[in-house]
Amino acid sequence: MDLHINFAAFFQIKDSEGSGKTAVHQSTLSEREYTDSAVETFLHEEFKKMFLRKAERHPSSPKSATKLGRFIVEPGFELASNPNYAMLERVRQTEDSDSFTDESAKIIDAYIHTNSARGGVMLIVKASLPELSSQSFILLAKCDFEDHIVTLGDENDLLRQVNKAISTKGMKAVQFPHMPQEGLIEPWEVKIHQASHAHYFEDFLAYVEYPKTKNEMAAQEVVESAQEFVLSSFEEDSEERIAEEEVLEAWANTEERTLQERWEEEQVKEVARPILEKNPEVKLRLKLDHLKIDALLEDFGENLHIAKVGERYVVILEGEYFSFDKEASPVEFLQPDDLDNITARIKARHE
Numbered sequence: 001m002d003l004h005i006n007f008a009a010f011f012q013i014k015d016s017e018g019s020g021k022t023a024v025h026q027s028t029l030s031e032r033e034y035t036d037s038a039v040e041t042f043l044h045e046e047f048k049k050m051f052l053r054k055a056e057r058h059p060s061s062p063k064s065a066t067k068l069g070r071f072i073v074e075p076g077f078e079l080a081s082n083p084n085y086a087m088l089e090r091v092r093q094t095e096d097s098d099s100f101t102d103e104s105a106k107i108i109d110a111y112i113h114t115n116s117a118r119g120g121v122m123l124i125v126k127a128s129l130p131e132l133s134s135q136s137f138i139l140l141a142k143c144d145f146e147d148h149i150v151t152l153g154d155e156n157d158l159l160r161q162v163n164k165a166i167s168t169k170g171m172k173a174v175q176f177p178h179m180p181q182e183g184l185i186e187p188w189e190v191k192i193h194q195a196s197h198a199h200y201f202e203d204f205l206a207y208v209e210y211p212k213t214k215n216e217m218a219a220q221e222v223v224e225s226a227q228e229f230v231l232s233s234f235e236e237d238s239e240e241r242i243a244e245e246e247v248l249e250a251w252a253n254t255e256e257r258t259l260q261e262r263w264e265e266e267q268v269k270e271v272a273r274p275i276l277e278k279n280p281e282v283k284l285r286l287k288l289d290h291l292k293i294d295a296l297l298e299d300f301g302e303n304l305h306i307a308k309v310g311e312r313y314v315v316i317l318e319g320e321y322f323s324f325d326k327e328a329s330p331v332e333f334l335q336p337d338d339l340d341n342i343t344a345r346i347k348a349r350h351e
Contacts, residue, residue: 001048005034006126006136007097009104013112013119021112021119028101043141043168047125050139050173055191058214066193068178069208079188084207088176088190091124092138100126107140114203120144121166132182140174142200143167172200218282221275223252229271259306259313269301288315309346 010026034040055066071082079085087107094100104124111117125139143166171193178189190208194200202208212220226248234241244262251260263271275282275297282297284304293315295304305316316339324332 001051002129002131003044003048003051004031004128004130005029005040005044005047006031006128007094007100008034008039008126009101009124011105011108011122011124013108013117013122015119021117023105023108023112023122025101025105026121028097028104030097043123046141046168046171047127047139050141050175050191050193051129051137051179053191053193055178058211058217060214066191067210069190069192069205069210070188071190072207072209082207084190084205085187088138092126092136092176094126100124111204116200116203118142118144118200129179133179133185135177135185137179138174138176140176140201142172144170174201174205214279215283218275218279221278221282222271223248225271225274228274229267233267265301272297272300286315288313291315293317309343310350312346312350314343314346 007028007030009028011023012026013021013023016022029037029039053066055068056064057068059067071079071085073079073082080089087103087110091100091103091107094103107124108122111122121143123139123141123143125141126136127139128136145166173193175191177185177187178191180186180189190205192201192205227245230241230244230248234244247260247262280296280298284293284295284297284300286293286295293304295317300306303318305318307314307316
């Protein structure tokens, strides 16, 4: 990757007396000053990693280290109305070292006034990828300090103590704009990397929203598919339809997941079908008393069956072979009984 650094500004973030943080501008390097410098040797490959790092449109977890954010605007307003976008874009449009430093300082000031601000060094970089795009990019990189660093010196001073050193380990970064693929720029999006429990950039980028996770998307599709089923199955304004819509609304807005006992198995499969067509990997996790089952939605009605024996729920799992965890159990020696015999025993136990 041919990466050019046009400007790079360094700010040290310190604890101020009382509470809060202060920022001190250390230096701004031009492209000429950056090239072949110790800074280039130390950081250039890290900057490349920021561009190469991939982010899923819908991550598997909200705690994913790398994710995409999208600028929020009110309906009818342009992208430039977003304060976070405007702040980053002003830096991106700078043409000289002084204006770059001034606009970068505004970003740092916004950062240090958030609850997530931490000490260390913040770098603001204007970069270009001439082989891929005529656009320029802004990188915000946060390096933490490491204490008690010892370096190797010469024969007269073999070990040298360094009070504080910045480290690229666990570096947090923001890339603006996002480049989803080579040469394609998405100005509405920023890419954020923060492999940390602290949300370094969420507070700072207050007018950015993050796409739903895969599980959240799947949950939304379940609700939408169920609503479509109700609309197509009952006459408009009928008592049955009104009752079902009320049940669905209450169900969609509760965190308590219980068996509703309202639809036949084929109706459930009908609702599940469009969901599985979009994403066959949708999970089905359920708990029967203390027993936990982790399956796929597509297993329902095929390899996983739910029934009732009297007032008791029964979950039947079917498959071709067993495997057990490492903990040894005498169950491994079982000769399986006939299903009818097991059902009879369950019925007899609760008569």
